[in-house]
Amino acid sequence: MDYIGQIFRPPSEAESLLLQISLGCSHNKCTYCAMYDNPDQGFRIKKWETIVADMDEAARWSRQHRPIHRVFLCDGDALILPQDFLEKVLTRLKEKIPTVRRVGIYGDARSILRKTPEQLGRLQELGLGIVYHGVESGDDDVLRQVNKGSTAAEAVESALRLREAGLRHSVMVMLGLAGHLNSLKHAEATARILTAMDPPFVGALTTTLVPGTPLFAQAEKGEFQLPDPWGMLEELRIIIGESRFTRCRFHSNHASNHLPLSLNLPTDRNKALGQLDRVLEHRDEDDLKPEYLRGL
Numbered sequence: 671m672d673y674i675g676q677i678f679r680p681p682s683e684a685e686s687l688l689l690q691i692s693l694g695c696s697h698n699k700c701t702y703c704a705m706y707d708n709p710d711q712g713f714r715i716k717k718w719e720t721i722v723a724d725m726d727e728a729a730r731w732s733r734q735h736r737p738i739h740r741v742f743l744c745d746g747d748a749l750i751l752p753q754d755f756l757e758k759v760l761t762r763l764k765e766k767i768p769t770v771r772r773v774g775i776y777g778d779a780r781s782i783l784r785k786t787p788e789q790l791g792r793l794q795e796l797g798l799g800i801v802y803h804g805v806e807s808g809d810d811d812v813l814r815q816v817n818k819g820s821t822a823a824e825a826v827e828s829a830l831r832l833r834e835a836g837l838r839h840s841v842m843v844m845l846g847l848a849g850h851l852n853s854l855k856h857a858e859a860t861a862r863i864l865t866a867m868d869p870p871f872v873g874a875l876t877t878t879l880v881p882g883t884p885l886f887a888q889a890e891k892g893e894f895q896l897p898d899p900w901g902m903l904e905e906l907r908i909i910i911g912e913s914r915f916t917r918c919r920f921h922s923n924h925a926s927n928h929l930p931l932s933l934n935l936p937t938d939r940n941k942a943l944g945q946l947d948r949v950l951e952h953r954d955e956d957d958l959k960p961e962y963l964r965g966l
């Protein structure tokens with residue numbers, strides 16, 4: 671397989687074939703993100719011949735070893751690629767690896783809303799099953815400060831458009847992204863946006879300061895301060911306590927998190943709030959994931 675730079679994928683795509691159809695992220699401006707700062711990974715579509723060679727190799731592997739059921743299309747926000755190109759990729763995947771049951775992709779409000787409902791529906795018919803969307807916060811001030819490139823209202827509109835197209839939506843939000851000072855406002859707004867979006871999957875990640883990013887530089891200058899682990903858990907408590915879902919698989923078990931939770935909401939809400947209240951009351955570091963086990 672032809673992989674260039676660092677390959678990222680959602681935790682739930684651990685078993686998937688990772689097919690890199692583009693490099694980098696078309697936005698690449700979020701102040702906390704260093705995912706695609708490798709100069710070789712500037713945003714571009716990979717050559718069609720390279721993608722076809724990767725599909726052929728994967729198809730051979732699938733026949734000889736174990737049928738491939740899931741594929742994740744990398745990199746960054748690959749959903750922003752032109753419609754005809756994505757249709758060509760999905761069509762070819764179906765032909766070459768007929769055992770594939772679901773294809774996943776990263777997308778954000780910019781890439782989702784650039785596609786019409788009909789175009790998204792067409793991608794769904796061709797095998798796209800799930801879009802992973804870093805919403806990060808429901809607070810427009812925070813989204814502006816971190817240069818997210820989209821608003822809370824656009825995130826809600828994206829959720830409606832994906833639902834209309836029959837695509838599953840997995841949403842990521844970031845604990846601590848507003849810093850210590852605006853922590854509460856960020857958490858409450860994030861609970862509100864999750865309620866409005868009502869996605870079937872949510873992952874809460876913990877903001878980590880990555881050297882080389884603008885957010886890291888702000889923290890070095892004292893202009894930004896992350897909440898401490900207890901502050902992060904208070905945000906998580908607000909998000910779980912105040913958001914309302916029809917049916918949501920909610921995870922806070924990303925490597926960056928202090929307290930891994932895996933919940934079915936609303937069923938597990940009270941149990942999770944009880945656990946968070948106990949941890950927040952005792953403030954015993956033994957209840958948290960050790961720092962050496964946390965990562966990005």
Ligand code: SF4
Pocket residue numbers: 695696697698699700703704705746747778804
């Ligand atoms: S859209 Fe995603 S990949 Fe692109 S810069 Fe922002 S966080 Fe990073």
